[in-house]
Amino acid sequence: MTSKNSFLVDLKQNAVRRTWSILLFAISFFFVLPVTLMVNFSSLLKYTEEQFLAKQMLVSFKSVVVLNPFIMAATVIFAIIAAIHGFSYLYSRKKTDMYLSVPVSIEKRFAAIFINSMLMYVVPYIIFLIITIIIAGTYGVKDAYIIKMAFVSFGINTLFYLAVYAVTSIAVMLTGNLPVTVLGTGTLLCYENGVKILLLSMFSNYFKTYSPFSDEKFLKTWFSPLGLFLSFQNDFALALKDNISVMPVVEKAALHLVVLAIVYMVITFLLYKARPIEACSKSMAFKKSKKVIKRLIMIPVALVFCLFFESASGNSLGGAIFGLAAGIILCHCVIQAIYEQDLKAAFKDKRSIIYIAVIAGFIFAVFKFDIAGYDKYIPNENKLVSGTISLDTPFGNRASFYDDEYDNVTGDRYRFNNMNIIDKSLLCDIAYTAAQEIDNYSTGYGSEDNPYTISATMKYTLSNGKSVYRNVYFDYKENQELLNRIFADVNFKENYLQLFDSIFAKNESLYEIRYSNDFITETLSNGLNNELISAYKKDFIDMTFSDVENTLASGYLEMYAVIKNDNADENSGMDDSINIYYEFPVFDSFENTKAVLQKQGIDINERVSKEDVFSVTVYDYVNNTEPIEITDADQIEEILDAVYARSQVYFSAVNSHYNNDYDVDISIKPEKYNGYYNIGCGFKNGHVPDFIKQN
Amino acid sequence: MIELNGLNKSFDGIKAVDNISVTIKEGSVFGLIGTNGAGKSTVMRLMTGILRPDSGSVLIDGEKVYNNVSSKSKFFFISDDQYFFATANAKDMERYYSSLYPNFDKGAFYDYLIRFGLDAGRKINTFSKGMKRQLILLLGICANTKYLICDETFDGLDPVIRQGIKSIFASEIEKRQLTPIIASHNLRELEDICDHVGLLHKGGVLLSKDIEEMKCSILKIQCVFKNDNEREKAEKNLTILKDDVRGSLHTYTVRGTHEEVERLFTSLETIFFEVLPLSLEEIFISETEVAGYDIKKLIFG
Incomplete structure (x- = not known):
């Protein structure tokens, strides 16, 4: 029978035996919390202007007590040590x-x-957190929200500590000595994310239609507290930055961490008992787990080696097979030698080598030879609900998009969030066409074998709620009808550019609109904004693929506005305004837009006259000859008729109608634009003047 | 009473304990001897519930021991390489053990420390090996448990200390029926301490007997017979375990009481006879040789 207070005595004895850990934790928290705050404050007091001081001290206080990255790093290390x-x-x-x-x-x-283990983390953390808050208070830095967030951070860090502690404890239970435990902890903490990253690398390496948008849900961490906490840090920081409530983010992460911690602690306890x-002093505690763990590590390691050697050997099958074999054998030998603590035992359990060679070889073959038909995916029309076509043309990279917080987002992201095409047959036809043509892209998209390639990132939303993303490629010369069907889809058009949504409309009257084709730039009267935008929208909706095929944009509309950033810190000295800027191409077929521009006397195809040009310099990249400078007025006139402005290429529907062999630099006389002005151009296909060719 | 019933334990396929069944009675000193690797420590660790047997059972006063706090509170185990907390002194260890064993006799412990010349405040990691063994023995004795299980604890203790510990054992046995169980690879170490000895070899028990009983029932006789008839008569009436002849001097190791042997030889015509007591070592040699083992190789190398 143990005495009544034996548990407390046991606690005390256990604490005594862990004194150095306790001291390490306490000293670390002392330096990371109050000392860091004091250092930051003293630096701010020395170097910060009076008007920004209070705000900067608040920011500094927040950075120390809320989501302090040093505490996070310390939490992982402490949990493992504990x-x-x-x-x-x-x-x-x-x-x-x-x-x-x-x-x-x-x-x-x-x-x-x-x-x-919990107390040695929680007690110094909470004590030094309170001391830090008190110190900040003595400097007049008090903010109830930050203090609340500091305690929220404390809570979530504690849960994170608990989850990492539980994972490490599992590693301790499964192993028999320190080095193997450390390796095991690293493996358990990183295995899930490591395997996912490997799989995504294989998807991206072997599948031509793979789109990184598939990664987002796939990369979500379920089992690793480390991965989970990293994504939480990101979500939490974003929520704080955007001044939206962090509590849903915290609650979600906390719940997930609690569930993980409970499950892992139960597993730890069961393993502890068993x-x-x-x-002790052996590598692995449970004989049965040895092979399972070894094989689970061997498979991804073999595939990593496979990827590496395949890439190093110029994507050769031989290199991949060598890598696979080397990875399997090396990993097996290392693990086996660790298990047996004897190098001579490296080749024991050869059966595992055979099993893993078969499994890893099969996985490699599935990817390498696309056995599952990933690249030829065609959604089942009956299971398809809607889709998004994020076509890389006609407006390429020049389009800009903003989210609700006026943060820039990519065109793909914007369209995936907004475009819902319900014409299932169109979506399936795109998939079918791409699947038929995928074998033509064995040398890759944009190669000389495929000069008329058009690409798109597709999102297929299925009835089971899942989304499938694919990059598709097909020949636009052969598929004009399909492209015209895409262009005829109103949902596609309305969500292709940020022209039809409420964010754009909200600031419509604020835009300063200019028309430019690089040769001329004209600012429009603000009163024309609504009319011009309406006209442009109509032209855009009416635009067919045929209208823009083989046609460069004549110029583009620039829409620029400065709006107030409601989230900016007024006292922090930071800019409290947001600049938003759009460019919309104007094609020759845009009659309504042209008509509105004409009201301001703007001809969209207007060029400078030969008299305005000081000189033209032509660079020949094919023959690498010396640049030619042309000052002859007639030759300049001929050149002006034969060139396109480089900026228009960004709005090109397709890229077959301009010549990339020459750069044409047109220097405008200073009196034209009150200063020196150069226009970067290229020759249109088939329009290179003879005197250039001869030279 | 500690009962080991059909105990088996293997490590990585190597049988360390092979179907051992031993009963250890209360109030006696039980010695477990065997060569290195015979399985003594494994038996001790099974007995104390540190290891879980593959099969068989260990019962202490009728209760299983593995993962049973009640059973574990009845003994104090001293391993062959005892662990003391880093930087701890005797006082710290007393505090720890007294929190676990409610009957721990602190007064006696500090008295013993003085008697054995051990400094209660000195760090144990500065103690010699022998001092550490004395300390853990004193802690074990003062824990006031019913059983004191010692794995090779006496090996290497100097004779004065051994005598001191032996007398403490004697007084504790008398006072509270303490049952020390001592494992050793050296029979001579146990000879003057144990009442009962079990011999372990290759994971199994070769024999388990009371020392007094063995001493009383096995005798050595040296004699010179007047003639062969007398010799034949003697050999016919004796249970001879071992027979050695050098010239006309016969040396017999026989089973039987001193009185029986005296009576027999008095009735025979002998030139000379003498009944000699056997050392424990000799008794073991005889007993195990009967069982077909060369004990000299087993225990004395």
């Missing part, structure tokens, strides 16, 4: 003989180690 140190007696026969022979139950010993004590 778990390993707490259960380190399991590594020593001397200690196990002593601890297991005394009248203390397994449950009590486990509880004592666990409670101390762990054979004779495992």
Whole structure:
């Protein structure tokens, strides 16, 4: 029978034996919290202007107590130390003989180690957090929201600590000595994310239609507290930055961490009870787990080697197979040598080598030879709900998009969030066409074999709620009808540019609109904004693919507005305004737009006259000859008729009608634009003047 | 009473304990001897519930021991390489053990420390090996448990200390029926301490007997017979375990009481006879040789 207070005594004894860990934790929190704050404050007091001081001190206070990255790093390290140190007696026969022979139950010993592990983190953290808050208060830095967030951070860090502690404890239970435990902890913490990253690398390496948008849900961490906490940090920081409530983010992460921690602690305890004590100083505690763990590590390692050697050998199959074999054998030998603590045992259990060679080889073949038909995916029309076509043309990279917070987003992202094409047959026809043509892209998109390639990122939303993303490629010369069908889809048009949504409309009257084709730039009267935008929208909706095929944009509309950033810190000295800027191409077929521009006397195709040109310099990149400078007025006139402005290429529907062999630099006389002005141009296909060719 | 019933334990396929069944009675000193690798420590660790047996059971006063706090509170285990907390002194260890064993006799412990010349405040990691063994023995004795299980604890203790510990054992056995269980690879170490000895070899028990019983029932006789008839008569009436002849001097190791042997030889015509007591070592040699083992190789190398 143990005495009444034996548990407390056990707790105390356990704490005494972990003194150095406790000291390490306490000293670390002391430096990371109050000392860092004091250093930051003293620096701010020295170097910050009076008017910004209060705000900067608040920002500094927040950075120390809320989501402090040093605390996060320390949390991971502390959790690992606490778990390993707490259960380190399991590594020593001397200690196990002593601890297991005394009248203390397994449950009590486990509880004592666990409670101390939690206390040694929580107690110094909370004490130094409170001290830090008090110090900040003495400087007049008080903010209830930040203090609340500091305690929220404390709570979530504690849960994170608990989850990492539990994972490390599992590693301790599964292994028998410190080096293997450390390796095991690293493996357990990183395995999920590591395997996912490997799979995504394989998707991207082997599948031509793979789109990184598929990654987002796939990369979501379910089992690794480390991955989970990193994504939480990101979400939390974004929520704080955008001044939206962080609590849903916190609650979601907290719930996930609590579930993980409970499950892992239960597993730890069961393993603790089942762990054979004779495992101390061996590599692995459970014989049955040895092969399973080894094989689970061997498969991804083999595939990593496979990818590496395939890439190093210029994508050769031989290189891949060599990598696969090398990875399997090397990984097997290393693990086996660790298991047996004997290099001579490296080739024991050859059966595993064979099994893994078959499994990893099969996985490699599935990817390499697309056995599952990934690149030829055609959605089942009956299961398809809607889709998005983020075509890379006609407006290429020049379009800009903003989210609700006026943060820039990519065109793909914007369209995936907004475009819902319900013409299923159109979506399936695109998929079918791309699947038929995919084999033509064995040398890659944009190669000389495929000069008329058009590409799009597709999102297929299925009835089961899942979204499938694919990059598709097809020949636009051969598929004009399909492209015209896409262009005829109103939903496609209305969500292709940020022209039809409420964010754009909200600031419509604020835009300063200019028309430019690089040769001329004209600012429009603000009163024409609504009319011009309406006209442009109509032209855009009416635009067919045929209208823009083989046609460069004549110029573009620039729409620029400065709006107030409601989230900016007024006292921080930071800019409280947001600049938003759009460019919309104007094609010759845009009659309504042209008509409105004409009202301001703007001819969209207007060029400078030969008299305005000082000189033209032509660079020949094919022959690498010396640049030719042309000053002859007639030759300049001929050149002006033969060139396009480089900026128009960005709005090109397709890229077959301009010549890339020459750069044409047109220098405008200073009197034209009150200063020196150069226009970067290229020759249109088939329009290179003879005198240029001869030279 | 500690009962080991059909105990088996293997490590990585190697049988360390092979179907051992031993009963250890209360109030006696039980010695477990065997060569290195015979399985003594494994038996001790099974007995104390550190290891879980593959099969068989260990019962202490009728209760299983593995993962049973109640059973574990009845013994104090001293391993062959005892662990003390880093930087701890004797006082720290007393605090720890007294929190676990409610009957721990602190007064006696500090008295013993003085008697054995051990400094309660000195760090244990500065103690010699022998001092550490004395300390853990004193802690074990003062824990006031019913059983004191010692794995090779006496090996290497100097004779004065051994005598001191032995007398403490004697007084504790008398006072509270303490049952020390001592494992050793050296029979001579146990000879003057144990009442009962079990011999372990290759994971199994070769024999388990009371030392007094063995001493009383096995005798060595040296004699010179007047003639062969007398010799034949003697050999016919004796249970001879071992027979050695050098010239006309016969040396017999026989089973039987001193009185029976005296009576027999008095009735025979002998030139000379003498009944000699056997050392424990000799008794073991004889007993195990009967069982077909060369004990000299087993225990004395």
